[in-house]
Amino acid sequence: MLERPETEVLVRARGLTKKFGSFTAVDGIDFDLYRGEAFGFLGPNGAGKSSTMRMIGCVSPPTSGKLSILGRDPVKDGSAIRARLGVVPQEDTLDVELSVRENLLVYGRYFGLPRRVIKERTAALLEFVQLADRAKSKVDPLSGGLKRRLTIARSLINEPEILILDEPTTGLDPQARHVVWDRLFRLKQRGVTLILTTHYMDEAEQLCDRLVVMDRGRFAAEGSPRDLIARYCSPEVLELRFDPEVHDAAADKLKDFSAERTEVLADRILLYVTDGDDALTAVRASGLEPLTSLVRRGTLEDVFLRLTGRRLED
Amino acid sequence: MAFRMFHCWLTRYRWIWRSSIWSSVLGPICYLGALGFGLGTLVDKHSTASLGGVPYLAFVAPALLATGAMNTAMSEAAYPVFGSIKWNRIYIGALASPLRPADIFRGHLMFMAMRLAMNCAVVIVVMWAFGAIRSAWVVLAYPAAVLTGLAFAAPIAAWAITVKVANAFNYLFRFVMMPLMLFSGTFFPLSQLPAGLRAVAYATPLWHGVALCRAFSLGTGPRDPVGMLGHAAYLAVLAAVGIWAGARTYRRRLYV
Numbered sequence A: 001m002l003e004r005p006e007t008e009v010l011v012r013a014r015g016l017t018k019k020f021g022s023f024t025a026v027d028g029i030d031f032d033l034y035r036g037e038a039f040g041f042l043g044p045n046g047a048g049k050s051s052t053m054r055m056i057g058c059v060s061p062p063t064s065g066k067l068s069i070l071g072r073d074p075v076k077d078g079s080a081i082r083a084r085l086g087v088v089p090q091e092d093t094l095d096v097e098l099s100v101r102e103n104l105l106v107y108g109r110y111f112g113l114p115r116r117v118i119k120e121r122t123a124a125l126l127e128f129v130q131l132a133d134r135a136k137s138k139v140d141p142l143s144g145g146l147k148r149r150l151t152i153a154r155s156l157i158n159e160p161e162i163l164i165l166d167e168p169t170t171g172l173d174p175q176a177r178h179v180v181w182d183r184l185f186r187l188k189q190r191g192v193t194l195i196l197t198t199h200y201m202d203e204a205e206q207l208c209d210r211l212v213v214m215d216r217g218r219f220a221a222e223g224s225p226r227d228l229i230a231r232y233c234s235p236e237v238l239e240l241r242f243d244p245e246v247h248d249a250a251a252d253k254l255k256d257f258s259a260e261r262t263e264v265l266a267d268r269i270l271l272y273v274t275d276g277d278d279a280l281t282a283v284r285a286s287g288l289e290p291l292t293s294l295v296r297r298g299t300l301e302d303v304f305l306r307l308t309g310r311r312l313e314d
Numbered sequence B: 001m002a003f004r005m006f007h008c009w010l011t012r013y014r015w016i017w018r019s020s021i022w023s024s025v026l027g028p029i030c031y032l033g034a035l036g037f038g039l040g041t042l043v044d045k046h047s048t049a050s051l052g053g054v055p056y057l058a059f060v061a062p063a064l065l066a067t068g069a070m071n072t073a074m075s076e077a078a079y080p081v082f083g084s085i086k087w088n089r090i091y092i093g094a095l096a097s098p099l100r101p102a103d104i105f106r107g108h109l110m111f112m113a114m115r116l117a118m119n120c121a122v123v124i125v126v127m128w129a130f131g132a133i134r135s136a137w138v139v140l141a142y143p144a145a146v147l148t149g150l151a152f153a154a155p156i157a158a159w160a161i162t163v164k165v166a167n168a169f170n171y172l173f174r175f176v177m178m179p180l181m182l183f184s185g186t187f188f189p190l191s192q193l194p195a196g197l198r199a200v201a202y203a204t205p206l207w208h209g210v211a212l213c214r215a216f217s218l219g220t221g222p223r224d225p226v227g228m229l230g231h232a233a234y235l236a237v238l239a240a241v242g243i244w245a246g247a248r249t250y251r252r253r254l255y256v
Helices: A049-056 A078-082 A100-110 A115-128 A144-155 A174-189 A201-207 A225-232 A244-255 A276-285 A300-308 B002-013 B017-045 B056-077 B079-086 B090-095 B101-129 B138-160 B168-182 B195-203 B205-218 B225-254
Strands: A009-020 A023-034 A038-042 A064-069 A085-088 A162-166 A193-198 A210-215 A218-223 A236-241 A261-264 A269-273 A292-297
Touching (some): A009 A049, A023 A049, A023 A193, A038 A049, A049 A162, A049 A193, A085 A144, A100 A115, A100 A144, A100 B002, A115 A144, A144 A174, A162 A174, A174 A193, A174 A201, A201 A300, A210 A225, A210 A300, A218 A300, A225 A300, A236 A276, A244 A269, A261 A300, A269 A276, A276 A292, B017 B056, B017 B101, B056 B079, B056 B101, B056 B138, B056 B205, B079 B101, B079 B138, B090 B101, B090 B225, B101 B138, B101 B225, B138 B205, B195 B205, B205 B225
Parallel strands (some): A038 A210, A085 A162, A162 A193
Antiparallel strands (some): A009 A023, A009 A064, A236 A269, A261 A269
């Protein structure tokens, strides 16, 4: 069993299910989210992550099962719950025709905050996401990374207890992603509970205390990043790339190889082993000569491949 | 909470109000100039008995007020509502706040009412400048025109939120707005139509709006208080149905 902090449960789901017509997007999942943790939903597109996020965000009524957020019922008390949530949606919903500051003003008004409070928080938040010098400019010409940071600032205007982030860094360049991660990490340090979906393994490893791997509306596994790697992956991975002509033949031959597990991808073959260098020597000794080879540690991506049988980008 | 949404639209409007005012002044000037002076001079050479013995300009101007209200309702309720989900996603952003779908709807409707109030006031001022107003009762033509606009805006917004393809609005323009504009006693009295068509025209909302505005602008309204109340009641019911339906269609569309 996982070690869990003995703190307040903020979100509790039991048998949570969401159907759209005959399609089941979320298929009876159970989870508890605790105050102060960063919880990640990992999975390929269409796994049910966003549907789960929308239910937690109280904008999508569950089809069946139980869901309680901050101790309340999202269907009956959606408005009151949303007052205490922050949401960073997958696609920006910023008002591009308004200025940066006006976006925060309008949003703060949605939460019924007095103008004076909005003004104070706007200054602090723009400082926090390093956008203070752009306060007066319109949103439209801002780059994707700046827009994301503004979306994060906007989601914090009501000082939320839970911040819901749906693929917070999808589509950003590496620098912009690191800035976003850094800000999210600081929020976590301040005690904000983070719930995020991602299909970036490095993002999950950096930010999440606990995560679930979701596939076809269900949880395929649950644990801390390190846990999951230890449980579902060998210590080392040997990546082999062969000439496309002999790729299939090599794959056949390696099936009998004494690896813990073998994963045959379109372009590479992965051998899950205890010692990568030993394994490579053994492969060469058996008469196979890979074009390139790489020995690396097991990562979440390997866990993912094993659990979902699909590559993340699918 | 609807006021919070209204504030959003107001903030947006602050960026565009200048150009928006100019276009709402220019429209009525063109229409009254062309129809009142141009066409009106021709019409007035013949007997204007079927117009109630008033110059064509005085006959057509209040109808343009009501029609203008319908067109404002159309342009504020159709694409802006659709676009708030599909294009600028303002509704989606607002939905993550404490605002409920009904608040989002009502707040937007408030803004539409404000735009109607602005545009109708502009038309009345232009009417006055053209000398098209015959009675001080015109002060009641103003709320009548705004009510006419709301009787369109609320149902259109309630429907527009359910629209999946923007093309649907072309049908509304072509098959509803256009015939209404032409056949609601706007440019000619309904007595010119065959009896069957006349009955259809009487059932349409724009005719009631035109009848109200015209009666007050010409000063004949106070002689028929029951008829006036009837027109107003028809429009108020339509607006109320739209307001009732909108809260439901918004909820169904936004909480999925």
